[in-house]
Amino acid sequence: MGDTLTPEIRAEALARGYSRRQFGRIAGVLSMSSAFARFVSAAHASGPSEAVRISEPVRIGANECWTGPFPETQESALAAFAHGNRYEPSNLRATLIATVAEQERIPVEYVRPWQGSMDPLMRAIVTFCAPQRGLVTVDPTFEAAWRTAQWLGVRQSRVPLLPHNDYATDVRALLKADPNAGLYYVCTPNNPTGTITSLEDIVWLADNKPKDAVILVDEAYIHFSRAESAISLVTHRKDIVVLRTFSKLFGMAGLRLGLSFAHPDLHRRMLRYDGEAASQLINVVALATGNASLRLHTQIEQRRSELIANREYTLGQLKRRNIYYLPGSEANMIMVDWGKNAASLQKAIAGQGVEIGRSWPIWPNRSRVTIGSRRDMERFIQAIDVVTG
Ligand SMILES: Cc1ncc(COP(=O)(O)O)c(C=O)c1O
Known part of the structure; x- marks a missing residue:
């Protein structure tokens, strides 16, 4: 695959310290083919396996928007x-x-x-x-x-x-x-x-x-x-x-x-x-x-406000249940700290039809939860009540 790099690019990469053996990998990143699939599937791999999927899961695991284009x-x-x-x-x-x-x-x-x-x-x-x-x-x-x-x-x-x-x-x-x-x-x-x-x-x-x-x-x-x-x-x-x-x-x-x-x-x-x-x-x-x-300035502002309201609703519900979350999120995601292994919680919540996000190795007790629609977040809270109740 490294053959796809031009002689100039190869020479320049060698001058920067890359070795010839790395040319194929550089080309892989740039071609966005196999490498892209690999990175994307790993980075977005937040949902549970097919085995635990139910018909209409709530998808709050991949930081997508809860709704489509305007x-x-x-x-x-x-x-x-x-x-x-x-x-x-x-x-x-x-x-x-x-x-x-x-x-x-x-x-x-x-x-x-x-x-x-x-x-x-x-x-x-x-x-x-x-x-x-x-x-x-x-x-x-x-x-x-x-x-x-x-x-x-x-x-x-x-x-x-x-x-x-x-x-x-x-x-x-x-x-x-x-x-x-x-x-x-x-x-x-x-x-x-x-x-x-x-x-x-x-x-x-x-x-x-x-x-x-x-x-x-x-x-x-x-x-x-x-x-x-x-x-x-x-x-x-x-x-x-x-x-x-x-x-x-x-x-x-x-x-x-x-x-x-x-x-x-x-x-x-x-x-x-x-x-x-x-x-x-x-x-x-x-x-x-x-x-x-x-061009849709009003609709953009409305969507942002809706997201903020849904995030506030979710944080309020977590607080009432004494579930800790990291402060300061200004995006469509929060990190919830379960105080115990997040991977098992993710699996248990998936069993309730709610796909939340992954944890990171540095914080194995914390899950990323995407903020979705108000209904999505109500389903998330219901799932928590079942799993932790
Ligand atoms: C921080 C960040 N950057 C970039 C991306 C890539 O997004 P896309 O390629 O869909 O624009 C993502 C996707 O989740 C992301 O979370």
Whole structure:
């Protein structure tokens, strides 16, 4: 598979310390074929086995939105579908870039669409890390970053999230963990804790890390929160890449649409492996749905408010039952601390038809629970009462 890398890319990877044996793995990440399936299935493997599935499980395990794309987008999606014989029926990709650029007050050259945000996430690790230029993250966080680094043989440093600062990222500890890393990954709101890293802290990290290191700010869940985005930083810096996705609040996980924001030089480095193809070939139905979604400011605000209300309801119910949860989530997920093995609780709750999320090795007693509809969360609480009652 390494044969698919051009001689220039091979030479450049060797110069950065990758070995010839790693070419196949680099190509695997970039082709998003077998490697993608492997990472995604592992990262999203939060539900119980088929054996315990009942007819209509409540799916609050994979941080998906409880509902689909905004109904107001259907007309645009159907029009794109009807013209699906065209590679570019009506300039949908350029329209998306222009709309996003206008909304985020950033030049169009700084915006790139993708089929979801997993590809640019994995690609950023190939591009900015190397065997001697490691990856630094908090722990727990979204494991796709870890798995990609592991696959490539890139050194990793993981900084535990701690209660003394409310499970927020300690950027000073991040830098101390590896002062010469290639990439610092900051997921904000963080998956699985939903906690925020402030813009001020991201700026501190950017100002103090090695000049040629890059910060990858993963804002997959930011639409659920009112936190300040790091997009404002990318126009005057050459060392920050921000990722966004339509998979969460916009309810488009299966449609696949994501965005990256970065200085054109950083995008060029990420895209040079396949001549920009990964950002050019985007499904037109996803583009049309994304375009139409971005205009729905009122509906976006309503969905965010609904999520917050459902999260508050769930936390209130847990509190009444003296079940501990981690504070500070600003996303569609919470970490519930059972005080005992989370994997068995996950299985028992699945037996009640409710699929909650996984635990992380660092916190074996805590489960990630996605916040779904009010009905989903009522079913979750009912399941807890049966299992712990
Ligand atoms: C933090 C984070 N980043 C990126 C992704 C990838 O999402 P997608 O490829 O659907 O945009 C996910 C998916 O759950 C995620 O949790």
